[in-house]
Every structure is written in C-alpha cells, then in structure tokens.
Amino acid sequence: MGRVFQLTGALVGRLTTTETRPTVMLVEMLLLPLVTVAIGLYANAEDPLGVQAGFPWVWLAPVILALRYGPLAGLGGACIVLLCWLALNIGHFAEFPKVFFLGGLILVMLVGEFSSLWQARTRRAETVQMYLDQRLEHLVRQYYLLRLSHDRLEQELIGRPMSMRDALSSLQRLGPSDAPAESAQLLLRLLAQYCQLETATLHAVVDDAAIAQPLAEIGTPRPVQLDDPLVVQALETGKLCHISQALASQRQSQYLIVAPMQDLGGTTYGLLVVHEMPFFSLQEENLQTLNLLLGYYTDGLSVQTLAQPVIERLPECPAEFAFEVQRLAHIGQTTRVPSVIVALEFLPRAVARELPQQILRLKRELDESWLIEGPQRQVLALLMPLGDAATAEGYISRIENWSQQKSGQPLAESGVFAHVIPLPAQAPVEALQRIQDLAHA
Missing domain, CATH: 3.30.70.2880 (Alpha-Beta Plaits)
Structure with missing residues (x-):
C-alpha cells in the first residue's frame, strides 16, 4: 500500500514540473485531450465528451494544460477537444453545444491567466533567491578565507612563508587584462608556492569540455588523459575531486587532485590537474585552501569581465x-x-x-x-x-x-x-x- 502511494505521489508530482522543450509541450497538448476523449468513448460511447453529463470531465485536459503551460497551451487543448467533437459528429454540426464550449473556453482562459501570473512570480522569486544564494556563497568564501588567514597568522608554518593576505593580493593582480597563458602560469606558480604542488597543469575549459593542451604547467607532467575518472567527475560535479574519492569508489586515477575553476554563477573557466605533491600536503586543510584560492581567482575574473563596460566608461x-x-x-x-x-x-x-x-x-x-x-x-x-x-x-x-x-x-x-x-x-x-x-x- 505504501509503495502504491509513493508511486501515485510521484506521478502526481510530475504535474507540478513543466517541460521547457516545445516538442514535449506540443506532444502533451495533443495527447492529453485525446486520452481524455478516449476515456469518454470507453465510458459512454453515446456522449464521449460529456456534453449531457452532470460535469464536463473532458475540460480537465485543457485546464491541466493551461495550469502547466499557460493560456495558449490550454487554448490548443480546447481546439483538440473541438476537433474531436467535429470528428465524432460529422453530419450533425447543427447540434453544436455552444454553451458547453463557451463555458469551457472561459474556464480555460481564466485558469491560463492565473497560471501565467504565478509562473511569472515564481520565476521572479527564483531569480531573487539565486542572487541571494550567490551573495551568501560569496560571504561564506570570504569567511573561510578570513579563518584560514587567521590560522596562518597563529601557526606561522615554516614551509609556507607566504601569508594568506599576500596570496589574495597576488590573485587580485591577475585578471583578464593579462595574456591568458602568462596569467595561468602566474596563478599556477602561486598555487605551487602556497599549496606545495610539485607537478601540475592548468587547462582551459570551453563549452564544459577541457582542452588537452595545458595553458600552464610546473614540473614535468605527462599528457593529461581527459577520460580519467577524476577529470570526468570534476567536470560533471563542478567540485574539487581527489584520489581518495576515486579509491573509495574503486576507480583508478593517474592524478592526485582535479579542481575546476568555477565562479559563483557556475561558469567553469579552467581545470587544475595535480600530478604530484608531497604526501603530507594531501590533507583536508590544504585541499580547502586550494579550492578557495581557485574560487577567489575565478570570482575575480567574472567580476572584472562583467564590470569592464562600466569601468571603461567610469x-x-x-x-x-x-x-x-x-x-x-x-x-x-x-x-x-x-x-x-x-x-x-x-x-x-x-x-x-x-x-x-x-x-x-x-x-x-x-x-x-x-x-x-x-x-x-x-x-x-x-x-x-x-x-x-x-x-x-x-x-x-x-x-x-x-x-x-x-x-x-x-x-x-x-x-x-x-x-x-x-x-x-x-x-x-x-x-x-x-x-x-x-x-x-
């Protein structure tokens, strides 16, 4: 019984999610009224559209379409119902139920207008929520960077003579005004100095696909295999992946760390592939530092790119x-x-x-x-x-x-x-x- 309820809930839940593809919407607009008319034929062949029934069940199909996609889709469903009546009543057009179709059309248009209004409000609320989520994520990143900087000041590690403040200042000087290869090389050197990378490459990402030829490299890396499990996982999830995750899922990877350079809006600019680094540096704190520095750099890229038209004028x-x-x-x-x-x-x-x-x-x-x-x-x-x-x-x-x-x-x-x-x-x-x-x- 519980399984049947879950299955029914899943099917009903799909009514609340609309497809953005026009072909799917057209298929629904065609099939839903036809299925309703077919059910009517099975239940009452003499009056399949329920013109003489106590309740016009056939209008549920256009009403559902209007709720999901707006008044135009509902009107299209109503046209299908009209064509079905004409097809089932050839030679009896004088008996056309005017009040039945007029009332149905008014109901569909009212429901469609209600749907359009709330879809616009929903899109507006989603956009505002996305903006607030981005601002919150930006504040979280700043908080973690501040905490890491404070930890560095407390510990003063001998192996890391550079402070977090120096690292962030260096990242701020890198931007789209620099040549891509030179900027990538400077970024990679900074990451190597601060996060103790020995062999690593930095690759550009175009249309969510990494370019095999590296923009910058340190050490003596081998050619990057783009079908490596860590590379594929990093591009699909948009998150830093390391060798422990590959071993936990029983997959073999040639690399220790693969990290996408992704800004707050989800745009991926590049991919960092770490081939070699000291064993004791492959720990959670260092991974978090590496991820935050990459995020700070890519956020700066997106900020400078979007702000460029304003800065050129002012x-x-x-x-x-x-x-x-x-x-x-x-x-x-x-x-x-x-x-x-x-x-x-x-x-x-x-x-x-x-x-x-x-x-x-x-x-x-x-x-x-x-x-x-x-x-x-x-x-x-x-x-x-x-x-x-x-x-x-x-x-x-x-x-x-x-x-x-x-x-x-x-x-x-x-x-x-x-x-x-x-x-x-x-x-x-x-x-x-x-x-x-x-x-x-």
Whole structure:
C-alpha cells in the first residue's frame, strides 16, 4: 500500500514540473485531450465528451494544460477537444453545444491567466533567491578565507612563508587584462608556492569540455588523459575531486587532485590537474585552501569581465560596485525586481567633519558603496540590491535619526543631501554618470 502511494505521489508530482522543450509541450497538448476523449468513448460511447453529463470531465485536459503551460497551451487543448467533437459528429454540426464550449473556453482562459501570473512570480522569486544564494556563497568564501588567514597568522608554518593576505593580493593582480597563458602560469606558480604542488597543469575549459593542451604547467607532467575518472567527475560535479574519492569508489586515477575553476554563477573557466605533491600536503586543510584560492581567482575574473563596460566608461568606479550594478540591472531587466542607489552629497563642511567615512560604517551588509571625491565635495553612492524608493527612504530616515542623535542637527544643516536614483535596467552606466557628475558639479 505504501509503495502504491509513493508511486501515485510521484506521478502526481510530475504535474507540478513543466517541460521547457516545445516538442514535449506540443506532444502533451495533443495527447492529453485525446486520452481524455478516449476515456469518454470507453465510458459512454453515446456522449464521449460529456456534453449531457452532470460535469464536463473532458475540460480537465485543457485546464491541466493551461495550469502547466499557460493560456495558449490550454487554448490548443480546447481546439483538440473541438476537433474531436467535429470528428465524432460529422453530419450533425447543427447540434453544436455552444454553451458547453463557451463555458469551457472561459474556464480555460481564466485558469491560463492565473497560471501565467504565478509562473511569472515564481520565476521572479527564483531569480531573487539565486542572487541571494550567490551573495551568501560569496560571504561564506570570504569567511573561510578570513579563518584560514587567521590560522596562518597563529601557526606561522615554516614551509609556507607566504601569508594568506599576500596570496589574495597576488590573485587580485591577475585578471583578464593579462595574456591568458602568462596569467595561468602566474596563478599556477602561486598555487605551487602556497599549496606545495610539485607537478601540475592548468587547462582551459570551453563549452564544459577541457582542452588537452595545458595553458600552464610546473614540473614535468605527462599528457593529461581527459577520460580519467577524476577529470570526468570534476567536470560533471563542478567540485574539487581527489584520489581518495576515486579509491573509495574503486576507480583508478593517474592524478592526485582535479579542481575546476568555477565562479559563483557556475561558469567553469579552467581545470587544475595535480600530478604530484608531497604526501603530507594531501590533507583536508590544504585541499580547502586550494579550492578557495581557485574560487577567489575565478570570482575575480567574472567580476572584472562583467564590470569592464562600466569601468571603461567610469575608470574611478570600483570593480565590485560596477559588477553589482551590472548584475542587478540584469535581474531588473529579466524579473522586473528593482534596485535603487542612494547618493549622499557632502558639502565641504561635512567633508571636514569626516561624515562620509562615518556614514559609510552605517551601510547595510548587502549594500555596495562607492565614495567619489570631487574638487569641492564628495558623493557616497550606496547600491541597495532588490530595493525600491521605500527602501531608500527608510535608510535616509535612519541616518537622519543618527545625525540628530550625534550632532543635534538634521542632515541638510550638516551639509549632507540625499538623492534617490532608481537603477535602470537598460542603461545603468547613465545613472552612475549622473552620480559622478554630482561630485564634480
């Protein structure tokens, strides 16, 4: 009984998942009404569509299609039902049940409209959740990097003269502006120095497939076998794999570690293959350090690549701020979830009291900031993700209360003026240009 219930639950659960392939949707739109009519023929051959029945069961098929795919699919299912009636009543078209089909079409269109509305809301919520998950993963990575750096400061290992701070500073200097081969070689040398790699290769990944010819190498590696179990597993899972996993699953691998270079968005840039390293270095802490350094580097690549159009127009804009602007503009364009920028303009008397630095400490955790220094004034731009004018007004009210408590003066008397600028989905650079012009007015 329990097994039958599980099987039924699995079949019913499939009704809540829609196929994105048009061919599958068309097949469902054709077969579901036909199956319903066939059941009607089996149950009551004289009235298979249930025109005279107490309940129009045949309309369940178009209603289900409208719920799953929207009004167009439901309308297509209704057309199939209409064609079935015409095929079963050749020569009796004068008896066409107008009220039966009119009521069914109205029901299908209402259900389809309801489905379209909630599908749009679901897509919007999924996009926002994906953005928040990426930010959370970024914070987790930063937390682990900070913890590792703290451990290094405590232990001061003789075999690792480089600190985590030095390693991250070196990674920040590498980017897409460098030649790919030179950048890959510098990255590999840094990993070898910090994680004690002896023989390793770095390969480019194109369309989720690794290129056999390495971009960079250290030691004397052998040609890489792309069908090796660890290489295949790393590309499929997008996670670091090591020899212990291969041995646990009774597979033979030629390599000790295979790690994909994947950013927060899931894009794979390259593949690190470690052939040889000291035995005592193949431990959990070193693997975690290697994975985090690769993730930090690839995150920097994605940030600089996406932020490049903004930085070319506004060279003073920080890369993190430009990246977040581009990403939030894309979210606003695809899901219509807005974001807003609060630009705080500081007059010379406010700058002299160091109010920009003090207010900067009051920003929210998810906000990105850009302090623009002009010849006479400064402008602090605060990017507030997934917020609107109400969010901006709430923040301005908070710092207004802070100013009253600290100096007994409102922001305007202290020389601080707030500007609320919605982040446009189409041309975010224009909004940033307006903010920069405030500082140089």
